[in-house]
Amino acid sequence: MARIYTRKGDDGSTGLFDGTRVPKDHLRTEAYGDVDELSAVLGLARAFVEEPGIGAELPRIQRDLLAVGAQLADPRFESRKIKPKTVIDAARIEAFEQAMDRHDADLPPLKGFILRCGTKGASYLHLACTVCRRAERRIVTLSRRVSVPPIVMTYINRLSDLLFVLARVENKRGGEEQIDW
Numbered sequence: 001m002a003r004i005y006t007r008k009g010d011d012g013s014t015g016l017f018d019g020t021r022v023p024k025d026h027l028r029t030e031a032y033g034d035v036d037e038l039s040a041v042l043g044l045a046r047a048f049v050e051e052p053g054i055g056a057e058l059p060r061i062q063r064d065l066l067a068v069g070a071q072l073a074d075p076r077f078e079s080r081k082i083k084p085k086t087v088i089d090a091a092r093i094e095a096f097e098q099a100m101d102r103h104d105a106d107l108p109p110l111k112g113f114i115l116r117c118g119t120k121g122a123s124y125l126h127l128a129c130t131v132c133r134r135a136e137r138r139i140v141t142l143s144r145r146v147s148v149p150p151i152v153m154t155y156i157n158r159l160s161d162l163l164f165v166l167a168r169v170e171n172k173r174g175g176e177e178q179i180d181w
Contacts (some may be wrong), residue, residue, distance in 0.1 A: 008021075014026075014029055016028065016075055017070065017076075018074060018075055018076050020075060027141060027142045027145060028073065028075070028146070029073075030138050031138040031139045032069040034131065034134055034135035034138050035068050035069045035072065036069055037131055037135075038128060038132050039062045039065040039069075041124065041128040041131050042058050042061060042062050042128050043058075045121060045124035045127075046058045046059070048119070048120040049125070050119070050174060054121070054125075054166050054169065057099075057166075064088055064092065067087060068088060071152055072139070072148070072152065088151050088152065088155045092155065093151075093154055093155055093158050096161070097158065099162060099165075100162055100165045103165050104165065106169075107165070107168050108172075108178055111180055112181055113180070114168075114178050114180055116129075117179065118176035119173075119174035121170045122167045122170035122174065122176065125164075125167035128163050129160050129163035129167060132156060132159050132160040133160050135156055136153070136156045136157055136160060139152060139156055140153065
């Protein structure tokens with residue numbers, strides 16, 4: 001196994017999938033770094049969620065996020081003839097929408113904004129939602145400068161909605177009342 005350290009980044013640069021070196025604060029690295037942070041927060045949420053369906057879905061989302069990060073880290077992704085098997089597709093987004101529709105039917109209606117709080121699992125899912133929204137902002141900023149696969153932007157947007165709904169589901173399961181603003 002290769003060493004975890006390479007010393008190549010000691011100068012403040014990092015390597016992209018195509019071998020290009022860029023500063024560690026490049027928009028591309030900021031975008032996939034936020035996606036990586038989101039995955040870590042979801043890993044934390046997994047330790048606390050009580051709803052079995054949510055606990056089962058989070059590892060799949062984390063795998064999706066690795067695929068999203070890989071697409072963001074590859075400046076030549078869209079021009080490659082052979083795409084990795086882990087590419088996000090429209091079926092995944094549709095599955096998110098169906099899950100949200102199912103869950104929304106069992107949740108109290110939203111009358112406006114709610115406070116992001118509740119059980120530990122719900123609180124971490126709310127945190128994941130906000131990190132997801134930050135990642136989305138970075139991806140949008142990146143997309144103004146370079147080509148970003150549109151499915152990535154759609155996926156991240158829908159994921160933030162799903163995480164918000166899952167936090168509400170987790171609170172309901174834990175007996176926590178929704179606190180309106």
